[in-house]
Amino acid sequence: xxxxxxxxxxxxxxxxxxxxxxxxxxxxxxxxxxxxxxxxxxxxxxxxxxxxxxxxxxxxxxxxxxxxxxxxxxxxxxxxxxxxxxxxxxxxxxxxxxxxxxxxxxxxxxxxxxxxxxxxxxxxxxxxxxxxxxxxxxxxxxxxxxxxxxxxxxxxxxxxxxxxxxxxxxxxxxxxxxxxxxxxxxxxxxxxxxxxxxxxxxxxxxxxxxxxxxxxxxxxxxxxxxxxxxxxxxxxxxxxxxxxxxxxxxxxxxxxxxxxxxxxxxxxxxxxxxxxxxxxxxxxxxxxxxxxxxxxxxxxxxxxxxxxxxxxxxxxxxxxxxxxxxxxxxxxxxxxxxxxxxxxxxxxxxxxxxxxxxxxxxxxxxxxxxxxxxxxxxxxxxxxxxxxxxxxxxxxxxxxxx
Numbered sequence: 478x479x480x481x482x483x484x485x486x487x488x489x490x491x492x493x494x495x496x497x498x499x500x501x502x503x504x505x506x507x508x509x510x511x512x513x514x515x516x517x518x519x520x521x522x523x524x525x526x527x528x529x530x531x532x533x534x535x536x537x538x539x540x541x542x543x544x545x546x547x548x549x550x551x552x553x554x555x556x557x558x559x560x561x562x563x564x565x566x567x568x569x570x571x572x573x574x575x576x577x578x579x580x581x582x583x584x585x586x587x588x589x590x591x592x593x594x595x596x597x598x599x600x601x602x603x604x605x606x607x608x609x610x611x612x613x614x615x616x617x618x619x620x621x622x623x624x625x626x627x628x629x630x631x632x633x634x635x636x637x638x639x640x641x642x643x644x645x646x647x648x649x650x651x652x653x654x655x656x657x658x659x660x661x662x663x664x665x666x667x668x669x670x671x672x673x674x675x676x677x678x679x680x681x682x683x684x685x686x687x688x689x690x691x692x693x694x695x696x697x698x699x700x701x702x703x704x705x706x707x708x709x710x711x712x713x714x715x716x717x718x719x720x721x722x723x724x725x726x727x728x729x730x731x732x733x734x735x736x737x738x739x740x741x742x743x744x745x746x747x748x749x750x751x752x753x754x755x756x757x758x759x760x761x762x763x764x765x766x767x768x769x770x771x772x773x774x775x776x777x778x779x780x781x782x783x784x785x786x787x788x789x790x791x792x793x794x795x796x797x798x799x800x801x802x803x804x805x806x807x808x809x810x811x812x813x814x815x816x817x818x819x820x821x822x823x824x825x826x827x828x829x830x831x832x833x834x835x836x837x838x839x840x841x842x843x844x845x846x847x848x849x850x851x852x853x854x855x856x857x858x859x860x861x862x863x864x865x866x867x868x869x870x871x872x873x874x875x876x877x878x879x
Contacts (some may be wrong), residue, residue, distance in 0.1 A: 482506050485546055489697070491752070492539070492745050494673050497680060497696040505667055505695060509548070516548040519666035519694065521606075521657060522590070523555040524582035529589040530718040531777070532702040532711035535746045536670050537593040539699055543668070544595045549602060551664050552590060554583050557607040558656050589721050592781050602664075609663050610656065621655050624688035625681065630654070633677045654678040658685030666694040673698050702746055707736050725782045726804070729790035730871040732774040733798075737766040740773060748776050803865060807873040812860045814878050819844065820854040826866050826874035843869050 478486075485506055486499070496502055509516050520540050522533075540550045559579050587603060594601055630651050631637060639646050654677060661669060661682035669679045676698050683693035701710040704717030711718045719731045735743065737759075744755045758769040771791055779787040793804055810826045817825070820835035823844065829835040836854040838844050844851050845867045846858060864876040 478503055478507065479510075482510070488542060488546075489539070492535075492699065494698045494700050495676075496698075497683070501693075502668070502695045502697075509667075516543070516667040517551050517602075517665055518543040518548050519551045519553065519661060519664060519669040520671070521553040521555050521558075521660060521669075522586055523559040524579050524586050528713060528720050528722065529586065530711055530713060530720050531747060532704075532718065534593050534721060535702050536672060536699050537590055538747070539670055539697065541594055544600045549600060550594055551602045551604065551666065552587075552594070553660050553664065554586060554603065554605045555657075555660075556580070556583055556605045557610040558653060558660075592721055604664060606656070606660050606663075609659075618652075621659050621685065622652075624658075624685050625655060627651075629684075654681040655685065658682035661686055661694055662689045662691060665691065667692075668695045668697060670697050670699065672701055674701065700742075700746065703739055703742055705731060705734060707739055721781060725778050725786040725790040726793050727871060728781070729774040729778050729787070729794055732777055733770055733794060734870075735770070737761075737770075740766070740769055743773055743777075748773070750776075798870070804873055807865070807875050809877045810874050811877045811879050814860055816857040816859045818854065819846075819851050819856045819858055822858050822860070822866065823868060826876075828866060828868040828872045828874055838868055 482503060486503060489502070490496065490499070505516055508514075518540055520536060540552075544550050556579050560576070583605070631640070633654070636646050636650075638644075657678045658681040660666075662685055666682065666686070669682055671679050676696070679694075679696040679698070683696065686693045703709075704711040704715060705719070706715070706717040709715055709717065713720075719728055723731070732743070741755060741759045744750055744758060745752075748755075750758070758764045758772065774794075775784075775787040775791055778790050797804055808827065812825060819839055820832055823829045823835040823838070824832060829838060835844075839851055839854040842850055842852065847865055848867075851858075860876045860878060862876065862878045866874045866876070
């Protein structure tokens with residue numbers, strides 16, 4: 478193994494959980510360099526929701542590393558497999574999505590993934606797996622299914638758990654990992670990336686490729702990014718996420734809200750800092766936690782919006798939280814000067830998604846009007862010009878009377 482291949486391996490191993498297997502990856506990198514032929518790096522995304530959050534970018538950043546080493550990213554939009562629903566990590570059958578829902582979500586995925594990936598034509602290939610699955614015959618599907626046994630499919634943890642608890646596993650759910658594996662055959666994948674929750678699916682891809690006479694792909698699994706609650710994986714459904722389309726101030730503020738012991742996870746998975754530097758940053762004896770967190774926030778915001786936006790977001794955060802000032806800019810909401818219940822006022826200002834959330838925030842003491850907290854969600858408030866409504870630590874609105 479040459480020094481250059483060793484250096485590439487060290488970079489690609491950073492932040493990973495497991496590589497199946499490292500020897501094969503070294504061989505593929507060596508063969509690629511010798512033949513001057515880039516490897517094809519596969520990542521499948523099922524458009525089951527319209528937004529990508531920082532948890533998704535962990536794998537996208539690894540894909541970008543491969544691109545920077547000269548390899549080609551193959552991003553598969555699972556517009557067909559999303560109709561089945563990946564049972565990964567689910568203790569129930571996931572609902573099937575309509576074609577309209579899938580198409581709408583898929584449109585946003587490419588734009589958001591492009592914030593991380595090099596979208597040059599020679600560096601990125603985008604495919605929709607409906608291209609081949611809509612043409613597949615029943616006999617061809619049976620041939621794919623013949624590559625794996627029922628016993629092998631039942632090794633999947635989520636299937637075993639459901640069967641042990643007398644929860645139904647439907648036959649169509651067996652098809653998902655088989656179809657994901659067939660994606661690898663079609664695009665001739667050399668390496669497939671995924672989170673640890675995708676390990677079973679990606680390893681099935683190796684078996685399916687062997688069944689079609691292809692050299693099996695290397696599988697690289699990445700850790701799951703912890704959400705803002707510090708307990709569960711980042712997820713929109715759990716409300717503990719930072720979206721890649723969040724505005725700079727919101728993104729920075731959310732990062733500043735994470736606990737100190739989460740910083741190592743975020744620095745490792747979301748930045749390019751060397752391991753030695755990260756160890757220094759998360760050591761309170763060498764770097765003050767607030768200083769480290771500010772650097773983390775600036776670094777992540779800069780990835781999506783540039784250095785200037787990151788500096789402004791940090792300054793805005795300091796003004797609001799350290800100096801107790803109001804933000805320089807906030808949404809201006811036009812209302813009439815008619816008395817309205819506090820909970821309805823919050824909804825009219827777009828500061829909460831629902832009336833129940835408005836009531837919850839008021840009762841928890843998270844709402845203030847012109848700096849004074851309110852405690853009764855039914856309290857009548859008369860909007861006035863310039864009135865400032867604040868919800869939580871980061872949401873503000875200024876009233877403009879019609």
